[in-house]
Amino acid sequence: MRRLAVIITVLILSAWGALQLSRSTTFMIAGEAIARVETNAPVIALTFDDGPSPRFLGDVLTTLNEHGTVATFFLVGQDVVAHPELVTQIADGGHELGNHSYSHPRLVLMSPSRVAAEIETTDQSLRNAGYTGAIPFRPPYGKKLVILPFYLARNERPAIMWDVAPEDDPALAGDADAITDFVLKEARSGSIILLHPMYDSxxxxxxxxxxxLSGLTARGFEFVTVSELLDLRAP
Ligand SMILES: [Zn+2]
Structure with missing residues (x-):
């Protein structure tokens, strides 16, 4: 009986540990997870997840344009297929497009062939929409455990994570001033900021x-795409 209790406890702790690892922004069992880069340059990458959705993209692009800022948009393949014209609109603004999987599943308990298909179909949908730039990858929900890391390692593609995510805190998520204050306080050289501006929420x-954008610019930071940020890593 006592032995059974020990086994159950070990299993629960292992499952809990695996869940924590799958969420970690810095650890991956294989390959590389990048939450921030070490750099001497005062540069920050602003990243937007999900979409593209026609409803709010125009507002976001206008704001970026007014501030002369570039960003990286991690897009969902099925939404790219539904709105290829939005891909052109984003790329024309000088922004980078990233791969955020095809159907935004948790890429955790999934066969290797499905993981590969989620990623490769999305790359293809971006190319079909006419995008020719680099395509960084970010896992949906930031989740990765075993299959995905080995796939990424084999393809020499890092998982792009983040170190500044104000919406993760429910106390900040609905409050524009609180979001701004948090980002201005937390962002530093080499930071990757994660925001979700694409939907009603x-x-x-x-x-x-x-x-x-104004606050970080006033503090002397320059915005770069994720690929540019990776290139600026200190040797
Ligand atoms: Zn997402």
């Missing part, structure tokens, strides 16, 4: 965006 984030 992103109203506070969209409202915060102009103050985030």
């Amino acid at each position: 992103g109203a506070a984030t969209r409202a915060a965006l102009p103050a985030i």
Whole structure:
């Protein structure tokens, strides 16, 4: 009986540990997870997840354009197929497009062939939409455990994570001023900021965006794409 209790406890702790690892922004069992880069340059990568959705993309692009800022948009393949014209619109603004999987599943308990298909179909959908630039990859929900890391390692592709994510805190998520304050306090050289401005739920984030861009610019930071940030890594 006692032995059974020990086994059950070990199993529960292992499952809990695996869940924590799958969420970690810095650890991956194989390959590389990048939450921030070490750099001497005052540069920051602003990243937006999900979509593209026609409803709010125009607002976001206008704000970026007004501030002369570039960003990286991690897009969902099935939404790219539904709105290829939005891909052109984003790329024409000088922004980078990333791969955020095809159907936004948790790429955790999934066969290797399905993981590969989720990623490769999305790359292809971006190319079909006419995008020719580099395509960084970010796992949906930031989740990765075993299959995905080995796939990424084999393809020499890092998992792009983040070190500044104000919407993760429910106390900040609906409050534009709180989001702005958090980002201005937490962002530093080499940071990767994660925001979700693409849907109704992103109203506070969209409202915060102009103050985030002006505030970080006033502090001397320059915005770069994820690929540019990786190139600026200190040797
Ligand atoms: Zn997402």
